Amino acid sequence: QILKRYHFALKTFLSHHCYEGTVSFLPAQHTVGSPRDGKPCRAGCFVCRQSKQQLEEEQKKALYGLGDTEEMEEWQVVCGKFLAINATNMSCACPRSPRGLSPAAHLGDGSCDLILIRKCSRFNFLRFLVRHRNQDDQFDFTFVEVYRVKRFHFTSKHAEGEDGDLQERAKQRFGPLCSDSPACCRSAAKSSWNCDGEILHSPAIEVR
Structure with missing residues (x-):
């Protein structure tokens, strides 16, 4: 099964399709670390403990109206064409990608x-992939961005009809921010999502 996944990844690399759309996300302000701080997660992890405590305090304040709710937090928006969009809540280390x-x-x-x-x-995409096999920083490229988030949306510019509600919500919230971006206004291929080996055919997605 793992070998099949890597064969699929090779086909994806050779096809070199990019997908156009809008990524919007809420930064995880409660966390005490960052994606590039070089502090891996271990048993009894200090970062996890401290971040969990701060998240619980944040949720209590929101519950009693003492702090900003999620709706009041500032969403960040990135528009453009993407070769890949990955989201992970663990390192996902494996023999082919030790880190x-x-x-x-x-x-x-x-x-x-x-x-x-x-x-x-x-x-350049191949250079990015090769970095996963050594000790170099795979995020140290001008075309790669990494954020620590607690919620994100992806809305394709060519979302299918069944994604209309999600696309309309994104348009209402982020449309003005992306209206001036030419990269969001051109045609692109459709894609699907791979969720730990399960294929999600909807091009639009919401993760929290």
Whole structure:
């Protein structure tokens, strides 16, 4: 099964499709770490403990109206063409990627690391993939962005009819921010999502 996944990944690399849309996310402000701080998650992890405590305090304040609710927090928006969008709440280390997709991701901090790979040449994309097999920082490319988030949306510019509600909500909330971005107004291929081996055919997605 794992071998089949890597064969699929090779086909994806060779096809070199990019997908156009809008990524919007809420930064995980309660966390005490960052995706590039080089602090891996361990048993009894300090980052997870501290982040969990801060998240619980944040939720209590919101419950009693003493702090900002999620709706009042500032969403960040990224528009453009992407070769890949990855989200992980653990490092996802394996023999082919010893440090994982996001080496400093934490399993118990109430967040996930959102990795955006923008459109680039096939050679540069290969350089990014090769970095996962060594000790170099795989996020140290101009076309790669990584954020620690607690919620995110992806809305394709060519979402199908069944995604109309999600697309309309995103348009109402983020439309003005993306209206000036030419990258969000051109045609692109459709895609699907791979959730731990399960294929989600809807191009639009909401994760929290």
